[in-house]
Amino acid sequence: VVVADVEQDVMDTTVAALSASHPGRVSGILTDVSDDASVEALADQVFAVHGRCNLLFNNAGVGSGGGGRVWMHEPNDWRWCYGVNVFGVAHGIMAFVPRMLESGEPGHIVNTSSGDGGFAPVPTAALYASSKAAVSCMTESLDHHLRQDSGVMGASVFYPSGGLMDTGLFTSQRNRPLELERVRGGTGRASMTFTEMKDRLEKAGRTVKVADLDELGRFVVECVARRQYVIGRELERTVELLHTRADAIGRFEMPPPHDMGL
Secondary structure, three states: OEEEEOOHHHHHHHHHHHHHHOOOOOEEEEOOOOOHHHHHHHHHHHHHHHOOOOEEEEOOOOOOOOOOOHHHOOHHHHHHHHHHHOHHHHHHHHHHHHHHHHHOOOEEEEEEOOOOOOOOOOHHHHHHHHHHHHHHHHHHHHHHHHHHHOOOEEEEEEOOOOOEOOOHHHHHHHHOOHHHOOOOOOOOOOOOOHHHHHHHHHHOOOOOOEOOHHHHHHHHHHHHHOOOOEEOOOOHHHHHHHHHHHHHHHOOOOOOOOOOOO
């Protein structure tokens, strides 16, 4: 297993945790997925050391920052969010997939989208949601192309579900490059911890279920083994939403708004 992260200390912690049960089988490579050269260097090292890559997880993601209205976002907000959420996935595909195809080995790519945007727009998070919609569309095309060009490769789109995720997403602004800071209206670095987000939702009257990330990870691997295209849990509400949206669009009407499904 090769772990790639933009933060050295976080990556080292992850590598150490995995190495405890899999000694000698886990390594880490510092990588900025928004930089195509950095991802190419990652692929170079992976194939130089291991000679192949069977599973690629394009999982890096950041929150958008900035204002809630579409027109309140600054160009740097778009560059920051899309640079990681969209171009990060594209860079992974471009750097790894040609080599995976050339190797002839069985392989699978998992791209992380979101239930908040990956299925339907979220008016309260337009920038983040639109970036995840791009990931969903990109993955569908990728899987179609892989099935055409290879009998042993495929792709899946992962919609993290099952509760609020205790990840670094809520404080991802800490890694926002200085050159992509907001020009007006603050720095764009305002963010809250997982606990603060959970408390905020509960104070608003929401019942917050916290996802078991270890169990979710095992579930994803099981789905990949079955070559399941859509990976997600508790998607009944999403299916209902899609039916409602389809009905509205069929009547040439604006679909009802979709709230964050936390």
